[in-house]
Amino acid sequence: MPNVKAAKQAKTVSMISLRDVSVPSLTGHIVRFEAGVARDVPVHMVDEAMKLGCAPTDSVNLPSDSELGRKAVDFVGTLRDSLLFLACKTVAEKNDSADFSGTTPKGEVLGEITGFRVTAKEATAAFQVYMAAHKSGETPELHPSADKILMVQQANTKAELVELAELFEFPKEEWTSKTKSELHEYLLATLREG
Secondary structure (H helix, E strand, O other): OHHHHHHHHHHHEEEEEEOOOEEOOOOOEEEOOOOOOEEEHHHHHHHHHOOOOOOOOOOOOHHHHHHOOOOOOOOOOHHHHHHHHHHHHHHHOOOOHHEEEEEEEHHHHHHHHHOEEEEOHHHHHHHHHHHHHHHOOOOOOOOOOOOOHHHHOOOHHHHHHHHHHHOOOOOOOOOOOHHHHHHHHHHHHHHHOO
């Protein structure tokens, strides 16, 4: 957790975002984030910034430089449920006790796999769905591109993203000139639609 006492004294909290984003507030302030660059945010805007995917720098393990190019994407609905199901399956098959809190996968572990923040409550619910499906032998209906999106989220280099674009047979003229960050965003956006 951020040091609230220090934050109140400083009246700002150092935060970071994995994407370019502007955070407006009801008081008229706007804080513009550049992907991977920490910014001081007035305390009254911390909640708004967190809702847009920003995180306090003193409360999270910051991603490595090679991961900063990954764009944060808001996964919702069936796609989010599908990604969580597949992440639970991955963790269950790996069966490493360090990945669990009791009998449930840790939200942080599922977040590392999916590329988005997963709360403990969400991890518990997702794992219950996975276990019920595992016991019945029936996989729930998943988003058609969920497995491919997980592959994109796990890619750490531009070379890996290029390999995936070729594997998925996306038209080369649409992605060859893109930066790593742009290619990541393009692949996710294209897969989300399909």
